[in-house]
Amino acid sequence: MSAQKFNEERLLNVLMAPQISEKATYVAEKNEQVIFHVASDATKPEVKAAVEMLFKVTVDSVQICNVKGKSKRFGKFSGRRSDWKKAYVCLAPGQEINFAASEQG
Numbered sequence: 001m002s003a004q005k006f007n008e009e010r011l012l013n014v015l016m017a018p019q020i021s022e023k024a025t026y027v028a029e030k031n032e033q034v035i036f037h038v039a040s041d042a043t044k045p046e047v048k049a050a051v052e053m054l055f056k057v058t059v060d061s062v063q064i065c066n067v068k069g070k071s072k073r074f075g076k077f078s079g080r081r082s083d084w085k086k087a088y089v090c091l092a093p094g095q096e097i098n099f100a101a102s103e104q105g
Contacts, residue, residue: 019037020099032090047062051089057097059092066084
C-alpha cells in the first residue's frame with residue numbers, strides 16, 4: 001500500500017505529533033520504533049503511508065493503541081479528558097527519524 005492510494009490531504013492530518021517521553025526514547029533505542037499521537041480514526045495503512053510520505057523513510061510495521069482519557073476533578077466538578085490514539089511505527093533497519101533536524105529544515 002503506497003501513499004498514492006490515499007488522499008494526500010488526509011495523510012497530512014493523520015499524524016498529530018511525536019510522543020516524546022522516557023518510554024518513547026527507550027522504545028526508539030531498543031526496537032527502532034517511533035511513537036506518534038495520531039487521529040482517532042486513523043488506520044494502520046494510513047499511518048504507514050503518512051510516515052513514509054512526510055519523513056521519506058521505509059516503515060516495516062505499525063501497531064496502534066487506544067489510550068483512555070483520565071477522569072479529573074476540579075473542586076466539586078468532575079470531568080474527563082478525551083480518549084486518543086497512539087501509533088508505534090517500526091522503521092526498517094538503518095532508517096531513522098531525527099525530529100531536531102526536521103524542525104530546522
